[in-house]
Amino acid sequence: MLHHRRTRLAVTAFLAGIALMASACGNASGTADSTAEASSTSSSSADAHGRVAVSYEGGISVLDGATLEVVKSFDSEEFTRLNAAGDGRHVFVTTTAGFQLLDMAEPKLTDLVFDATAPGHVVRHAGNTVLFDDGTGTATIVKSEDLATVNGSLPQTRTYTADAAHHGVSIVLEDGTLLTTLGDKSSRPGAVALEAHEDHWHSVAQSKECPGIHGEGAAADEAVVFGCEDGALLYHHGKFEKFTAPDTYGRMGNAFVSETSPIVVGDYKNDPDAEGYLLNSVALIDTEKHSYNVVELPDTVNYTFRDVARGPGDLAYILSTNGSIHVLDPKDGKIVDEFPVIKAWEGPTDWQDAHPAIMVNGDTAYITEPAAHTVHSVDLTTGKITVSKKMDVVPNEIAVTVGAH
Template identity: 65%
Template sequence: MKRHTRLIAAAAALAGAALVTTACASPPAAPGASGTSAPKAEAPAEGRVAVAYENGIAVLDPQTLEVVGEVATEAFTRLNPFGDGRHIAVTTSQGFQLLDTAAPELTDLVFGATTPGHVVIHHGRTVLFDDGTGTTTIVDTDAIEPGATELPETETYAADAAHHGVSIVLEDGTLLTTVGDETGRTGAVALHAHDDHWDEAASSDACPGIHGEGTAADEVAVFGCENGALLYKDGGFVKLTAPDEYGRMGNAYVSETSPIVVGDYKSDPDAEGYLLGAVTLIDTAAETLEVVELPDDVRFTYRDVARGPEDLAYILATDGAIHVLDPATGELVDAFDVIDPWEGPAEWQDPHPSIKVAGDIAYVTEPSSNAVHAIDLTTGETVASVELDAAPNELAVALG
């Protein structure tokens, strides 16, 4: 693929970006992907950005956005950080295949899955969920050595039935995983490992359509439901009910230093398209759920929300601007233009703008111009851009 890189700001500004492009970023929530955690502060700049397009993936330098390598893939692939600051889990027909962004190359390491779905990174564990079998695979996040030719040891849990699910392992080893079957998803269960089996510690069936996951301050986990949200805290589940009969939160955008979860929100089950105009604010400490309606020009999809500096939420809206939401107040406190206005996708997997944040830098795709941009969230300035020869679709950041 031919490509062109153009530096937007002066060298001094770019040098500043190098200092702040430093945090380990967790994957964004989406169909087949889990909730996202805000970057923790500063991390080294040697990690890279991966962008999927039809039949390929481009690996970009995180500071200049120069294309440092490309690999051929299947027509459509999903991208999720593996969590080690080097590898990306690429969902293919074979399972979760590892992309080494440092090489860069698509390795032969594949965690087998019939229908690879969510990837969750938390407290040194990377957890992979196979929707086709209901199998959870748990692996130490730092277990993949550079140049490895064999997969590391893993631990697995098989659900009673296959479903589109998600799992997370907490610091104390508790496995939280969704419950469902071919007819639907109902809730979650907390499990403890004992030799060759898992013991149930707690469960809840009060979360119809359970989807997405995130972990807030004090390691409170949250799942989205079609009628609110489900928390796991202090060893048990807590249901938070939406104000509408149908009030779906499907994706959680979290920071591990904030008790407030920002979630997307949909109150009309028959609404067409994928654009949303409201968010939920879930206070995991106070155990409250509030719905905030956004202005008419602030519409977004599951790809367009991320947590960033000062635990704020950053919404890439259809007007082309990043709108800054203060989760503590529910107020929009700032906005800056970054791309041209855009329309929602016909199908969820179609290329449309997305945002991922690492440190103070937001990476933004603009499929209409085949572009990827790096935005300094502390100033609103675009510090680098690259123009590809194909429309960028999936986006993942491997910084560690």
């Protein structure tokens, strides 16, 4: 029987954990949805290559990060999303029941599930992992280190529930501040910063200048950026600041960040009626200089939300439809290198459709090539493919853990 958990603890319990949260180590962020993390796991057998989880229709496979050999496969639902849990050992599998824990060390698809009626974003930062339930507007906060030692039952959690259910996202900062989106089923206008008091949550800052708010990313010095349909929203040093896109409609839906770089790379779309999911521009947000610029990429560089990651040198690595990784310098938006990896591909009809994706762990990029049923690892310092492995299934989503075994 699946073990489920949704615990609403008193705000006093949240306050008791603030000191620990403030001193906890965060992950080295790669992208909004997919992060190769520098984990604080205590596993004595930590491996720099970690392990790779790959979802496919009806199942999930765990691969060895060095050889890409299948360690074990599990049956699951027709479509699942994968997110590293933040503890260096587990991956959250998004199912109709909620957020299910996949133990990459055993490996084992556990029966431990954090309940959610419509599980959405998973955010790892400052030693906390936050799960957002779009169906209830509830953000469930768990200490990442507690996930590493689960043994038959889920750890204690803290929760905050928004005034209305919406497709949202939340992040906990080092000082315990909870940043979370505002919205309901018809609109999402912005975000709010909350502090925990003895019997309530207190709003310390709020902005409703971010229509269609979606995604988040924490850059250097905990400068947090959310995407808007007309630009981006920054929260830094206790205040919100709006960046306005150069186009009337200039949607940024995902923030690709490095916690050692002040510059956020955002996906960018300026035509609300454009068909498909391919994009050809990026937004560059310098959180130190408070600047927002849109860079149109070369015609050969077209990508989706799965195809951007931050990596060595705080550069951005964009997997394009021409089959190459294009290396972008966020400081000026210029393409500085190109690594051919896979065959040319076309954009998906639906966002859930299997199409190439990139995930970065240290100097290694893991690339899925659904058309060839193959997963590749690429050394980003040389651009060379180190391993290619053909699978018996069509790879879809991908997640990486460090020190999984």
